[in-house]
Amino acid sequence: xxxxxxxxxxxxxxxxxxxxxxxxxxxxxxxxxxxxxxxxxxxxxxxxxxxxxxxxxxxxxxxxxxxxxxxxxxxxxxxxxxxxxxxxxxxxxxxxxxxxxxxxxxxxxxxxxxxxxxxxxxxxxxxxxxxxxxxxxxxxxxxxxxxxxxxxxxxxxxxxxxxxxxxxxxxxxxxxxxxxxxxxxxxxxxxxxxxxxxxxxxxxxxxxxxxxxxxxxxxxxxxxxxxxxxxxxxxxxxxxxxxxxxxxxxxxxxxxxxxxxxxxxxxxxxxxxxxxxxxxxxxxxxxxxxxxxxxxxxxxxxxxxxxxxxxxxxxxxxxxxxxxxxxxxxxxxxxxxxxx
Amino acid sequence: xxxxxxxxxxxxxxxxxxxxxxxxxxxxxxxxxxxxxxxxxxxxxxxxxxxxxxxxxxxxxxxxxxxxxxxxxxxxxxxxxxxxxxxxxxxxxxxxxxxxxxxxxxxxxxxxxxxxxxxxxxxxxxxxxxxxxxxxxxxxxxxxxxxxxxxxxxxxxxxxxxxxxxxxxxxxxxxxxxxxxxxxxxxxxxxxxxxxxxxxxxxxxxxxxxxxxxxxxxxxxxxxxxxxxxxxxxxxxxxxxxxxxxxxxxxxxxxxxxxxxxxxxxxxxxxxxxxxxxxxxxxxxxxxxxxxxxxxxxxxxxxxxxxxxxxxxxxxxxxxxxxxxxxxxxxxxxxxxxxxxxxxxxxxxxxxxxxxxxxxxxxxxxxxxxxxxxxxxxxxxxxxxxxx
Numbered sequence: 246x247x248x249x250x251x252x253x254x255x256x257x258x259x260x261x262x263x264x265x266x267x268x269x270x271x272x273x274x275x276x277x278x279x280x281x282x283x284x285x286x287x288x289x290x291x292x293x294x295x296x297x298x299x300x301x302x303x304x305x306x307x308x309x310x311x312x313x314x315x316x317x318x319x320x321x322x323x324x325x326x327x328x329x330x331x332x333x334x335x336x337x338x339x340x341x342x343x344x345x346x347x348x349x350x351x352x353x354x355x356x357x358x359x360x361x362x363x364x365x366x367x368x369x370x371x372x373x374x375x376x377x378x379x380x381x382x383x384x385x386x387x388x389x390x391x392x393x394x395x396x397x398x399x400x401x402x403x404x405x406x407x408x409x410x411x412x413x414x415x416x417x418x419x420x421x422x423x424x425x426x427x428x429x430x431x432x433x434x435x436x437x438x439x440x441x442x443x444x445x446x447x448x449x450x451x452x453x454x455x456x457x458x459x460x461x462x463x464x465x466x467x468x469x470x471x472x473x474x475x476x477x478x479x480x481x482x483x484x485x486x487x488x489x490x491x492x493x494x495x496x497x498x499x500x501x502x503x504x505x506x507x508x509x510x511x512x513x514x515x516x517x518x519x520x521x522x523x524x525x526x527x528x529x530x531x532x533x534x535x536x537x538x539x540x541x542x543x544x545x546x547x548x549x550x551x552x553x554x555x556x557x558x559x560x561x562x563x564x565x566x567x568x569x570x571x572x573x574x575x576x577x578x579x580x581x582x583x584x585x
Numbered sequence: 586x587x588x589x590x591x592x593x594x595x596x597x598x599x600x601x602x603x604x605x606x607x608x609x610x611x612x613x614x615x616x617x618x619x620x621x622x623x624x625x626x627x628x629x630x631x632x633x634x635x636x637x638x639x640x641x642x643x644x645x646x647x648x649x650x651x652x653x654x655x656x657x658x659x660x661x662x663x664x665x666x667x668x669x670x671x672x673x674x675x676x677x678x679x680x681x682x683x684x685x686x687x688x689x690x691x692x693x694x695x696x697x698x699x700x701x702x703x704x705x706x707x708x709x710x711x712x713x714x715x716x717x718x719x720x721x722x723x724x725x726x727x728x729x730x731x732x733x734x735x736x737x738x739x740x741x742x743x744x745x746x747x748x749x750x751x752x753x754x755x756x757x758x759x760x761x762x763x764x765x766x767x768x769x770x771x772x773x774x775x776x777x778x779x780x781x782x783x784x785x786x787x788x789x790x791x792x793x794x795x796x797x798x799x800x801x802x803x804x805x806x807x808x809x810x811x812x813x814x815x816x817x818x819x820x821x822x823x824x825x826x827x828x829x830x831x832x833x834x835x836x837x838x839x840x841x842x843x844x845x846x847x848x849x850x851x852x853x854x855x856x857x858x859x860x861x862x863x864x865x866x867x868x869x870x871x872x873x874x875x876x877x878x879x880x881x882x883x884x885x886x887x888x889x890x891x892x893x894x895x896x897x898x899x900x901x902x903x904x905x906x907x908x909x910x911x912x913x914x915x916x917x918x919x920x921x922x923x924x925x926x927x928x929x930x931x932x933x934x935x936x937x938x939x940x941x942x943x944x945x946x947x948x949x950x951x952x953x954x955x956x957x958x959x960x961x962x963x964x965x966x967x968x969x970x971x972x973x
Contacts, residue, residue: 260807264811264812267808267812268820271824272820272824397959401955401959403906403909403910403951406913406945406948409945410945413938515810515811515813516813518813520815522813522819523815527933538819538916557813559813560811560812560813564811
């Protein structure tokens with residue numbers, strides 16, 4: 246188990262390294278950078294003095310050095326203007342747009358992003374498992390067809406439009422303001438119970454919207470898995486020997502069909518994370534989504550780079566956790582690896 | 586031999602000669618089934634899938650319309666009606682004052698509400714303006730070759746026909762949806778072609794060569810699949826220079842969509858190739874002296890092509906949705922080009938939904954197309970294995 250864990254962690258570190266390089270080069274793809282764009286603008290306005298200040302900043306942040314060197318400095322594997330100071334040393338870089346360190350700009354947003362994504366994962370599982378069990382055990386019943394229909398709608402409805410429509414109607418019918426993560430009265434207020442309650446009520450719509458597509462896919466797969474298991478001999482035997490139906494179902498076929506379900510978290514997470522970015526933009530949630538869009542358009546490279554890397558980290562860590570859970574749940578995987 | 590000489594058995598035995606053909610009733614066409622090609626078998630199986638067939642017909646209809654969108658749309662995309670901005674949809678009526686007059690619309694006039702700053706439309710129910718068919722309307726350049734002004738449906742003479750309302754510049758929404766179909770529907774096909782080619786190439790390479798090539802391709806697939814798509818799409822489309830013409834941006838976006846989609850296709854190609862290489866029929870072909878190229882082209886590819894086409898069909902909707910999402914955010918296609926995502930970009934604000942809910946209508950074709958591709962893909966996947 247420990248060898249397996251170590252191997253998985255090493256692979257994860259290597260893929261994170263490659264992802265960080267990929268992310269950095271994609272951000273640097275458009276010609277120019279934040280500061281040189283700013284300099285051009287300032288020159289056009291005839292403000293030579295500020296332009297000189299920006300030119301000084303370019304030197305300061307080493308934006309005139311080759312891309313690979315900038316990347317290594319950002320990573321913290323190459324001495325920059327301030328010595329070794331990069332992601333590896335815990336320095337997340339500087340946001341030119343906000344003129345503040347990246348850590349300060351997105352500090353709160355990171356936690357809220359985590360909260361929204363975690364809520365979406367929990368929502369997907371809590372909703373998908375009972376519906377899948379119901380529609381597999383009562384195949385071709387009315388409820389089964391309803392679940393299938395719901396699944397197809399969840400699959401076909403663009404999440405951002407669903408968010409927009411829900412936003413509109415929940416405001417009109419229930420008077421909930423869902424823009425943002427809590428009521429405007431609570432801005433800057435300390436974290437007490439009413440604020441948490443407000444946060445929870447605002448989390449409902451984003452969670453449902455983000456999770457819907459994933460829920461639909463999960464129900465379909467879980468139903469298929471369960472149906473396969475329900476036709477097997479051991480289940481028929483268990484029932485024939487007089488085992489209570491619920492226990493027979495939950496103890497054997499359900500556990501068997503759960504395996505691919507957990508392995509699927511790895512596929513689910515990238516979709517949830519990217520869905521949450523899009524939905525946050527529409528619902529103007531203070532997660533990293535809106536900040537990312539603005540940073541990409543303004544070429545605020547360290548800010549955009551860090552957020553992209555963070556979203557990638559979320560999925561990579563999620564996959565690691567799902568792999569570990571799978572290994573813990575399924576002896577075939579755990580022992581198979583060890584014997585090899 | 587005389588039958589009566591056989592000693593009577595202890596249990597009942599039917600003495601009639603046994604013919605396997607008659608004892609078990611076989612489907613009438615089993616003889617034919619054994620002889621037809623696997624593609625024909627798949628077609629038979631697919632045809633039995635009612636919903637998939639219906640979805641396929643819907644898609645055929647939509648795609649067949651693409652070359653003729655200008656003829657089908659009642660107006661030109663860019664035709665602005667300065668007097669009818671944000672006009673609500675005009676329903677089609679058949680009966681006027683209890684009398685059948687064929688399809689017609691009621692004209693409407695508007696007043697500008699200075700206080701609430703919005704257009705108020707009043708419908709004139711006393712007059713009926715019949716819609717014209719096979720008529721002359723806005724001129725357009727058909728296929729960029731010759732001028733024409735022929736339309737299937739036209740607004741009434743001296744009247745308007747905005748079946749789905751108009752947008753902020755007074756452009757007919759129905760016409761814009763019909764014309765936007767051209768971009769929105771082709772983007773999925775072009776994107777899937779890119780992704781199909783990449784997936785076949787990398788998957789084939791990994792599955793056929795094995796060794797370190799396989800290892801590198803597998804790691805590439807893993808990394809690309811672990812990245813959340815949308816932030817990457819955002820980053821890559823933000824990287825497209827704004828100086829590019831809309832058509833080049835269109836191709837840029839499709840290539841981005843395809844480049845991030847291929848791992849989903851490369852994985853099945855690789856595993857299928859690996860599994861099929863060990864099959865008996867490949868060994869048989871090798872032993873009878875077939876060349877490598879013949880084995881790959883005649884025996885391996887046809888075996889997994891059907892699966893591949895089915896899974897490619899299932900990933901087209903993701904691309905259409907991707908384009909819609911990007912354009913909706915203003916990062917995809919830009920206004921002179923009309924796609925469903927570009928149209929939805931105008932419905933982004935809550936004010937738009939509250940005051941002009943008809944601007945959300947482009948969702949309907951998006952949902953129809955995505956459902957149709959999903960149903961058809963499901964049917965194709967079931968049919969892809971005709972021997973099971």
